[in-house]
Amino acid sequence: MSNQQNSEPQDQNAERLKEIPKWTRRYAQNRMLTIPVLMVMGVLLIMFIAVLLALPLHLTAAGFKKGNMVLGFVGFALFVAALAAVLIFLIIFISKFCRKNSGLIEQLVEQRIYGKEGAVSMPGPKIMKKNIWLGIVIGVVLYICFFGSWHLATEGYIAFKYLQPISVFYIVPWLVSEYFQRRPRIGPLFLISPALYTIHAILIVAGVPLFFTTENFCIFNILLPLIGYTFLAYVIGHVYSRYALKKLKGITHLEGEAANGD
Amino acid sequence: MEIDKIIHEPTRLRIMMILAGLEQADFTFLVTTLSLTRGNLSRHIEKLESAGYLKVKKSFKDRVPNTSYQLTQKGSKALAQYWETLDAVRQSGRPG
Known part of the structure; x- marks a missing residue:
């Protein structure tokens, strides 16, 4: 009798409780802000290095052009110093974060963002036992398609306008295959990225001017949407993970005595 | 049809789920x-672990000790069995 009484409140919530694994999974799959943060950090670092090297180089060129040898040599000395600093930084960086510690930066960023929430992990991909040759073949095909179409565009065989729409035929299958290779570690929200990439292409073909027309920037017709939509997919994933966590806490939260019960 | 009393406790059921x-x-994830x-979570974890439903993994994360938990095969089976039994009890308790 007492058993029956105890189980009554749980019976009422049974269906809700059955949803816990679903929301836990959705939360874990979409904790993806680490990757966009790493992307931003990478871009900022590259920009900083570019500025660090470009400024003294500009100074050197300006000095020698104007016949101001002092300015030219000072600029050159600064450039050499900046280059040495960058090289030392890269050596330290590679020795600290590569090889054995390859996942350390990701771990540190993840800890910074999600540390207070604790750590969760999803089961490894089913297609795992990573087929290294498949990865190499995909990489080579992508390389050929990407640089090939870029070269054809600069040679005038492909209009800059159609560079991105043509890239849909190799970028989208690659992104979709990435999803299938990495699930269930990542959720279906990742597919927002190839979906938006395809919509972008359709809009261009339909006449919307979402592209660069100059040769110098034509490669960004592919890179900007690819990086931008992937970034967006991760950020949407992160926002969704907040929602999933809220739902999860709503289901799992127990009041006072129930929580402390034996 | 006997309900597993270890899993039937609300907090432990939630941990398992x-x-x-x-x-x-x-x-940390389970606590938050x-x-x-x-202390309360530790107590429940201990019971689940001693029943063989959970596996404890101790490691270091950024030089800080970290304890993770994983459902064992026995735990997964017991959880599935628990829901089957509970659903059967609920079905049999319905009028008509």
């Missing part, structure tokens, strides 16, 4: 998600 959706989760005290 959270772990059922994951490969593993650490102590379930809004429990650390």
Whole structure:
């Protein structure tokens, strides 16, 4: 009798409780802000290095052009110093974060963002036992398609306008295959990225001017949407993970005595 | 039809259900998600572990000790069995 009484409140919530694994999974799959943060950090670092090297180089060129040898040599000395600093930084960086510690930066960023929430992990991909040759073949095909179409565009065989729409035929299958290779570690929200990439292409073909027309920037017709939509997919994933966590806490939260019960 | 009393306790049921959706989760995640005290969670974890439903993994994360939990095969089976039994009890309790 007492058993029956105890189980009554749980019976009422049974269906809700059955949803816990679903929301836990959705939360874990979409904790993806680490990757966009790493992307931003990478871009900022590259920009900083570019500025660090470009400024003294500009100074050197300006000095020698104007016949101001002092300015030219000072600029050159600064450039050499900046280059040495960058090289030392890269050596330290590679020795600290590569090889054995390859996942350390990701771990540190993840800890910074999600540390207070604790750590969760999803089961490894089913297609795992990573087929290294498949990865190499995909990489080579992508390389050929990407640089090939870029070269054809600069040679005038492909209009800059159609560079991105043509890239849909190799970028989208690659992104979709990435999803299938990495699930269930990542959720279906990742597919927002190839979906938006395809919509972008359709809009261009339909006449919307979402592209660069100059040769110098034509490669960004592919890179900007690819990086931008992937970034967006991760950020949407992160926002969704907040929602999933809220739902999860709503289901799992127990009041006072129930929580402390034996 | 006997309900597993270890799993039937509300907090332990929630712990098991959270772990059922994951490969593993650490102590901090379970504490914050379930809004429990650390001592209370430890007590429930101990019971589940001694029943063989959970596997404990101790490691270091950024030189800080980290304890993670994983549902064992026995735990997964017991959880599935628990829901089957509970559903059967609920069905048999319905009028008509």
